[in-house]
């Protein structure tokens with residue numbers, strides 16, 4: 001019999017998230033159950049304010065659910081403690097944030113190399129060259145992030161997330177600020193990495209057709225999740 005557990009890299013069970021409000025509590029997610037298989041591309045797609053970023057941050061261990069459990073490689077986040085969770089994130093996850101979160105006081109190259117400094121691990125120099133070439137940001141490496149357009153910052157944030165070839169890439173609207181040509185380049189890069197490095201992608205998007213080759217499309221409506 002095929003052992004399906006080996007395929008699952010991340011899963012969540014009965015996740016709920018409620019934000020405290022002035023008068024009313026906002027329930028953003030209700031009893032969410034999801035599984036993500038190794039080396040697959042997964043889209044989280046629905047309209048603005050539906051809870052996509054909330055779900056992504058909870059899956060990545062950057063935010064806590066009000067209820068429920070998340071397991072990475074079969075280990076529950078709750079059993080890890082903050083420093084172990086940070087180590088797991090640093091070594092295995094790459095993040096592309098909706099607001100990029102580049103570090104302003106260091107240049108573009110140092111921003112991209114951050115995950116290598118954080119992990120204390122060497123990066124693949126040839127791969128770095130390929131990334132910056134592909135992203136069209138080679139000429140910007142010595143610039144400050146302040147001097148970049150929104151789309152350029154987004155491409156730098158993508159290169160940073162990819163540098164250490166993480167096991168899972170969490171991407172929040174990774175092409176939200178890009179034109180058609182750059183969107184095509186990014187989706188090709190995602191496709192290449194998921195095939196060559198068995199990377200799992202969990203991508204929040206407004207564009208349902210962002211990537212054809214995806215395993216599941218997750219929609220959130222009124223806190224309820226459905227999977228296609």
Ligand SMILES: Nc1ncnc2c1ncn2[C@@H]1O[C@H](COP(=O)(O)OP(=O)(O)OP(=O)(O)O)[C@@H](O)[C@H]1O
Pocket residue numbers: 019020026028047048049050051052053054055098
């Ligand atoms: N820290 C917070 N405190 C209170 N409410 C919050 C907080 N973060 C998000 N919310 C609310 O939760 C809901 C979902 O927010 P979220 O950012 O997850 O949506 P989204 O689907 O990512 O939206 P968008 O497509 O615009 O990025 C929104 O109504 C938002 O106002």
Ligand SMILES: [Mg+2]
Pocket residue numbers: 052053054098172
């Ligand atoms: Mg969002």
